Amino acid sequence: MKKFSISSLLSQLLLLFFVIIWIIPTFGLFISSLRDKDLLAISGWWTSLTTTEVNEIYRMSGMESQIEEDGYFKIKGKLFEDNSGKKIESFGITSKKINEFNIGDIATFKDESEVLLDEDGNYEWRSRTEFKKKKGKRLFTTSLSPPAFTFENYREVLFKEGIGRAFINTMAVALPSTLIPLIICSFFAYSLTWMKFYGRDTLLAIIIASLVVPLQMSLIPILTIYNDFGALFGVAAKSYPGVWMAHTGFGLASTTFLLRNFLKSLPNEMMEAAKVDGASHYDIFLRIIIPLSIPAFASIFILQFLWCWNDLLVGLVFLDQVPSEIILTAKLKELLGSRGENWEILTTGAFVSMTVPLFIFFALQRYFIRGLVAGSVKG
Amino acid sequence: MTILNLVFIVFLGILFFIAYFHISNYILDIYGNKTLKRYNFENSIRVIVFITPAFVVLFIFILYPVFETIRLSFYDKFGREFVGLYNYKWAINDPEFRRSILNNLVWLLVVPTLSTFFGLVIANLADRIWWGSIAKSIIFMPMAISFVGAGVIWKFIYEYRGPENTQIGLLNAIIVSLGYEPQAWLTIPMWNNFFLMAIMIWIQTGLALVIFSAALRSIPKEMLEAARIDGASELKIFFSIIIPYLEQTILVIWTLITIIVLRIFDIIFAMTNGEWQTGVLANLMYDWMFRGGGDSGRGSVLAIVIMIGVIPILAWNLYKHRQEQKI
Numbered sequence: 001m002k003k004f005s006i007s008s009l010l011s012q013l014l015l016l017f018f019v020i021i022w023i024i025p026t027f028g029l030f031i032s033s034l035r036d037k038d039l040l041a042i043s044g045w046w047t048s049l050t051t052t053e054v055n056e057i058y059r060m061s062g063m064e065s066q067i068e069e070d071g072y073f074k075i076k077g078k079l080f081e082d083n084s085g086k087k088i089e090s091f092g093i094t095s096k097k098i099n100e101f102n103i104g105d106i107a108t109f110k111d112e113s114e115v116l117l118d119e120d121g122n123y124e125w126r127s128r129t130e131f132k133k134k135k136g137k138r139l140f141t142t143s144l145s146p147p148a149f150t151f152e153n154y155r156e157v158l159f160k161e162g163i164g165r166a167f168i169n170t171m172a173v174a175l176p177s178t179l180i181p182l183i184i185c186s187f188f189a190y191s192l193t194w195m196k197f198y199g200r201d202t203l204l205a206i207i208i209a210s211l212v213v214p215l216q217m218s219l220i221p222i223l224t225i226y227n228d229f230g231a232l233f234g235v236a237a238k239s240y241p242g243v244w245m246a247h248t249g250f251g252l253a254s255t256t257f258l259l260r261n262f263l264k265s266l267p268n269e270m271m272e273a274a275k276v277d278g279a280s281h282y283d284i285f286l287r288i289i290i291p292l293s294i295p296a297f298a299s300i301f302i303l304q305f306l307w308c309w310n311d312l313l314v315g316l317v318f319l320d321q322v323p324s325e326i327i328l329t330a331k332l333k334e335l336l337g338s339r340g341e342n343w344e345i346l347t348t349g350a351f352v353s354m355t356v357p358l359f360i361f362f363a364l365q366r367y368f369i370r371g372l373v374a375g376s377v378k379g
Numbered sequence: 380m381t382i383l384n385l386v387f388i389v390f391l392g393i394l395f396f397i398a399y400f401h402i403s404n405y406i407l408d409i410y411g412n413k414t415l416k417r418y419n420f421e422n423s424i425r426v427i428v429f430i431t432p433a434f435v436v437l438f439i440f441i442l443y444p445v446f447e448t449i450r451l452s453f454y455d456k457f458g459r460e461f462v463g464l465y466n467y468k469w470a471i472n473d474p475e476f477r478r479s480i481l482n483n484l485v486w487l488l489v490v491p492t493l494s495t496f497f498g499l500v501i502a503n504l505a506d507r508i509w510w511g512s513i514a515k516s517i518i519f520m521p522m523a524i525s526f527v528g529a530g531v532i533w534k535f536i537y538e539y540r541g542p543e544n545t546q547i548g549l550l551n552a553i554i555v556s557l558g559y560e561p562q563a564w565l566t567i568p569m570w571n572n573f574f575l576m577a578i579m580i581w582i583q584t585g586l587a588l589v590i591f592s593a594a595l596r597s598i599p600k601e602m603l604e605a606a607r608i609d610g611a612s613e614l615k616i617f618f619s620i621i622i623p624y625l626e627q628t629i630l631v632i633w634t635l636i637t638i639i640v641l642r643i644f645d646i647i648f649a650m651t652n653g654e655w656q657t658g659v660l661a662n663l664m665y666d667w668m669f670r671g672g673g674d675s676g677r678g679s680v681l682a683i684v685i686m687i688g689v690i691p692i693l694a695w696n697l698y699k700h701r702q703e704q705k706i
Contacts, residue, residue, distance in 0.1 A: 007613055008507070015504040015514050018497070022518045022581065025532045028549060032535065044547045165382075172385045176392045183396045188433035197426045201704070203434075208700050210441045212689045214642040216664055216682040218444035220451060220675050223668070224458070225439070240385070244392055249440020252433060281425050282404035310525030312645040313665070324380045329527040333649050336531065343535060343547070350531035354524045361523035365516065368523070372586065373593045 033351045036148035037344035051144045054086070055098060060115075060125050060136030072126040075136065079121035087119045088143040098140035109137060117141075153348040161339075162323050163349045166331040170353075172240060173315060173327055174308040177247030178301055181255045184248070186293070189259035190285055194271055204260075210253035219317055222246060226318065238325070243318045250314070251304050258303075258374055262296040263289065299371030302364055306357055328353040396432065403428045445686075452679035456672075466676040470684070478656055479663045480684070482572055486643060486659065487688075490579045491636040495629060497580065498587020503617060505588075506595050515592060519585035526582070526645030533578045534650060539563040568656045575657060578646055583639065587632045594628040595621070634692050641688045660685050 032045045043052045058079040066075050080086065092098040093107050093115070101107045107115050113127035117139065125136070158164035191197070192204055230237030266289075274284050290297075308314075315327040321334070332349050339345050361368065407425055451458050452466055470476045501518055505511030521529060538548030542561055546552040551561040565571045598621065606616050622629070644661035647653055653662045664681035667674050 011504045011613070012508055015501065015508055015511070018501055018504075019514045019517050022521070022584075024549070025536055025581070026520065026524075029532045029535060041547070042545055044545070044549065044552050046549070046552075168382055168385065172389050176389050179393050180396055183393075183400070184432040184436065187400060187429040191426055191429040195422070195426050195429070197423065203430075205697060205700065206437070206442070208696050209693055210437065212638055212693050212696065213441060213445060214638075214661075214682070214685045214689060216642060216661055216685050217448050218440055219664075220668060220678050220682070221444035221447035222440060224447075224675070240388060241392060245436065246440065249436050252437055253441065256433065280404075280408055281422065281429070282400075282408065306523060310528070312525070312527050312648065313661075316665075317668070329525050329645070332527045332531060336534065336649055343538070346531050347535060350528045354528050357523040357525070358520070361520060365519075369519075369589045369593075372522075373590055 029347050029350060032343060033153055033348040034149045034151070035153075035344070036145075036150055037153060037342075039145055039148055040344050040347075041341075048149075049147050051146050053089075054143050054145050056141050056143070057095075058121075058139050058141060060123060060139060062134045062136045063131040064134075066131045072128065073130050075125040075131060077123060079117075079123060079139065079141065086121070086143045086145045088117065088121060088141050089119075090142045091117055092140040093137065095140060099142055113137075115139070119143075153344045154352070157345055157348040157352060161335065161345055161349065162326075163328070163331060163352050165323055166326050166328045167352060169325060170309060170315075170328045171356075173243050173247070173319075174305055176240075176244040177251070177308040178305040180244055181248045181251045181304060182297060182301060185252060185255040185259055186289075186297075187285070188252075189256050189263055190281075190289060192256070192260050193263040194284075195281065207253050207256050207260075211257060213253075215250045215313070218246075218249065219313075222249075223317060236320070238318055238320045240319075240325070243314060246314050246318050247304075247308050247311070251307065255300055255304060258300050258371070259293070259296060261374065262293060266292060295367065295370070298364070298367040299374065302360055302368045303371040306360065306368075309356060399432065400428070448679045448682050448686075451675045452683055454676055456674035456676050458675045462676065466680045469677060470680050475658060475663060476681075479653075479658045479660045482657065483641070483659045483688075485572060486576060486579070486640050487637060489573070489576050490583065490640045491633050493576075493580050494583035494636050495587050495632050497584040498591050498632065499622075499625070499629070501584070502588050502591035502595055503621065506592065515588060518588055521582045522585040522589075524582075526578075527649045529578050529582055530646055530649035533574075533581075534565075537564040537574060565651055565657075566655045571651065571655055571657055575646055575650055578650075579640065579643065583636050586636065590628060590632055591625065594625055598624050634695075638689060638692060641685055 028045045031048055032040055035045065035048055038054070039048070039052055042054060060079075061075050061077045063075075065077065066073050068074070079088075088103060090099045090102050091107070092100040093109060094100075101117075103117060103119050107117075109115070111127070113125060113131075115126075115137075116124045121141075123139070158167075192200060192207075226237045226242055229235075270288060271284055274288060279287070310329065311327075312329040312333065315330050319325045319327065319330075321330060326334070328349075332346075332353060335342075335346055335349055404425070407428065453461060453463060455462050455465075501514070505515045508514070524532075536549045537551075538546075539551055539561055540546050540548070542555075546555050546561055550564065555561055564574050602620060603616060606620055611619070642661050643659060644665065647657055647659055647662050648665070651657045653659075653666070660681050664678050664685070667678040667681060
């Protein structure tokens with residue numbers, strides 16, 4: 001239908017520009033999480049498909065490993081394991097001239113010992129006199145590393161850095177924090193829509209007012225309640241049930257509001273007919289409302305679940321920052337502080353924390369968007 | 380707590396609420412519903428059964444805290460002694476508070492405006508291009524990830540190494556390849572705020588985009604066709620038809636993002652922790668909740684200042700609700 005035109009080409013280019021800007025940050029993170037950590041630390045992720053020049057310092061073995069051969073005392077060894085495909089280009093024996101020698105050259109130290117090095121890192125260090133030092137001398141190498149991708153970062157982050165446990169903790173926070181409000185709000189929304197009682201309109205107005213109350217208003221009083229409750233009953237003030245209820249409280253208004261908007265759109269005649277047949281409100285709720293509301297439930301579930309999964313503040317205030325309770329976002333923040341230079345840990349950790357949201361995003365995008373649109377057009 | 384225990388209490392927690400509704404309604408079904416008179420009585424009990432859990436939660440977690448926070452703002456740091464307006468006076472004279480308020484205002488000005496603008500532009504572009512829905516998906520994706528995750532992503536972009544090293548942060552790599560000195564972006568006062576805001580815009584544009592996309596479909600096709608036949612350029616159509624038509628939606632998105640930005644905490648907490656003059660109210664409040672053993676008076680004042688920001692929106696929502704009820 002559409003003709004090819006300059007304006008259409010321009011809009012395509014403009015959109016492409018936006019798309020590239022928007023995707024690059026996440027893409028860079030993803031690529032980096034898969035790179036070898038030594039390469040990641042010294043080269044940008046956009047160079048990950050090319051060979052990288054790496055400068056390194058190695059120390060040769062000391063006197064224990066020397067052997068006598070052909071009138072020389074020799075120390076033989078390997079600078080690095082040869083599985084990485086790294087090839088040494090040049091090397092040096094002082095930090096001032098790290099590129100002094102090429103592979104095949106014989107480098108001579110001040111004490112007249114000599115060293116030979118091949119491109120795979122095998123060295124032969126020889127001297128006419130016996131080696132007397134426990135530590136070997138340093139070699140400065142410049143090598144070319146081929147692109148290296150690995151899942152090693154994921155293994156390290158999941159099992160050594162505690163991200164794996166934090167993942168489970170986050171799940172233990174997010175699931176109940178989504179299901180509990182869904183359960184209690186569906187009954188609440190049902191009574192606000194289909195049952196007549198005194199004060200219903202006031203309650204509805206309170207819900208609408210609560211929609212925009214920032215959760216900062218609740219933090220200090222709730223924390224005080226939890227502390228008092230903990231002291232009174234001799235239990236921990238910070239606990240999983242505490243977080244669930246906090247999330248339930250903060251998500252209650254929006255969940256109720258969205259559900260009520262949906263329930264209001266169902267035909268009244270259906271409820272009336274069921275009532276005439278002698279069905280109680282609970283029957284109506286179970287047999288009619290729930291089956292009809294599955295799409296609405298799905299949208300609200302996704303919104304609330306993502307909110308709880310991605311939350312930082314609630315998990316920070318209402319949970320102890322210990323391995324058995326810390327959530328992913330808090331853990332990431334902690335790593336940003338303590339491992340700020342270890343980008344292989346940060347990028348991988350961030351990507352692990354994003355897996356669930358991204359899965360939901362790609363698998364259930366329709367419900368996600370529907371929930372957002374429903375929540376915003378009114379609110 | 381072992382993982383097995385954790386799974387157990389998760390199930391227990393969820394089951395508790397299902398059991399509450401099921402058992403109480405089951406009891407009502409057995410004893411009620413015999414005569415019409417009883418039916419009404421039973422119904423009023425059932426209303427109580429239905430709304431009690433939600434109402435209790437609403438009361439404990441929203442209603443009571445609002446009044447308690449207001450009360451605490453007039454009390455000392457332990458919430459014991461009445462100190463009148465002392466905490467408010469402290470806030471007005473505190474340089475950190477002033478800085479935070481200023482930063483919050485800039486955030487409120489920049490982020491909703493640019494997010495809405497980009498969302499509108501992209502929704503329009505994507506609407507007319509065959510690969511538009513893929514583009515929308517990609518731009519919408521940051522909405523799904525956490526602020527902290529986004530923080531890590533962007534901290535990697537802003538990463539700074541000394542001039543003698545290879546830059547692994549994208550922004551500095553670009554700057555260096557253009558022949559400039561690398562910069563530690565997040566530590567440059569005033570400008571660093573904009574680098575943090577970029578993250579929020581990156582996220583919220585997706586929200587604006589999907590809502591605009593839904594709204595664009597409501598514009599009558601005939602109107603656009605007529606304009607095109609009359610020879611109006613796409614730019615002219617955008618400004619003279621689409622923007623006026625979407626006025627309501629623009630307002631809604633604007634307020635929506637404003638509410639989100641007003642309580643922004645995670646990004647700044649993760650990226651700079653309020654250093655280099657990037658603090659905002661929510662961060663300052665979190666700080667005072669724990670600083671020096673915690674000061675509930677000052678913390679409450681800061682919460683109230685955030686709350687004041689949403690009151691106009693709250694009033695407007697209630698007004699609209701009242702109008703709808705009348706119809």
